[in-house]
Amino acid sequence: MKNSKIKNIIFDLGDVILNIDVPVASKSFAELSGREQAEILELFSKNALFRQFETGELDEAGFRNYVRKILDFSDLSDEAIDTAWNSLLLDLPPERVELLQNLAKNYRLFLLSNTSSIHITQVNKILEASTGIEKLEDLFETVFLSYEMGLMKPDPRIYQKVLEQAGLKAEETLFLDDNLANIEAASKLGIDTIHVQKPVTILEYLKDYAV
Template sequence: MKNPQIKNIIFDLGDVILNIDVPVASKSFAELSGREQSEILTIFKENDLFRQFETGTLDEAGFRNFIRHILDFSDLSDEAIDTAWNSLLLDLPPERVELLKKLKETYRIFLLSNTSSIHITQVNKILEASTGIEKLEDLFEIVFLSYEMGLMKPDTRIYEKVLEQAGIKAEETLFLDDNFDNIQGANQVGINTIHVQKPTTILEYLKDYAV
């Protein structure tokens, strides 16, 4: 049901705008390195790989070198690493972009994503191939990316920073994310939320807002 107080909508990226399959990346690195996928997952978790890259602790070169180090595979090329890392990024349905355009006529819309620079470069390629739109910044008023902010969802500080930088009020803002922890983080600072759960998509969740 539509909340008449809402003036701003913040979207997560993965599995909200863009379809993703996170385990595919570990499978790709397993195939590259000749290891089991379960071993790759353990290595990534023990080394806190996602957090380091997605909060900007590691830059692109540092990330690639870290991958070579933790997989003990010094001959991995930059291209091979990027391709494996990006393999979790799937398709971006054009109808979701059309929804964003429609919502933009009435609401201020923003993006807030836990992500990395390598992923964003590829996402923009997928976006352009799918819709002809060159980059995410052409869709949203402000694009908030974890690796640029030095913070990740569900840390409440990232939501507070978004509200402050955008100049918007929590009670007038709706946030959509597929991760329940991220939803709870936003709730803690007073933001209205929708927990996006497949197979339902934002087309259904926001149909009342797009009228």
């Protein structure tokens, strides 16, 4: 049901706008290194690899070198690492972009994503191939990315920073995310939320907001 107070909509990226399959990345690294997928997941989790990269503690070179170190595979090329890392990124349905363009006529639109620079480069390639639009910044007033902000959802500070920087009132703002913890954290700050759960997409969730 439409909330008539809403003036601003903040979107997550993965599995909200762009389809993703997170386990594919660990599978790709397993195939690259000749290890079991479960071992890859344990190694990456134990070393907080993704968190470090997605909060900007590691830059691209640092991320790739850390992958080589963790996997004990010094000959792994930059391209091989990037390809494995990006393998979780799937497609971006054009109809979701059309919805965003429609919503932009009446709402201020923002993106808030836990992500990395390598992923964003690839997402922009997928976006252009799918729609002809060159970059995410062409769809949103501001694109808020965890690796640039030094914070990750569901840390309450990341939502507060978005509200403050964009000059938004929580009660006038709607946030869509596929992760329940992220939704709950935003709700506690007074932000209206929609928990996006496949197979339902933003086309259905936001049909009452579209023109």
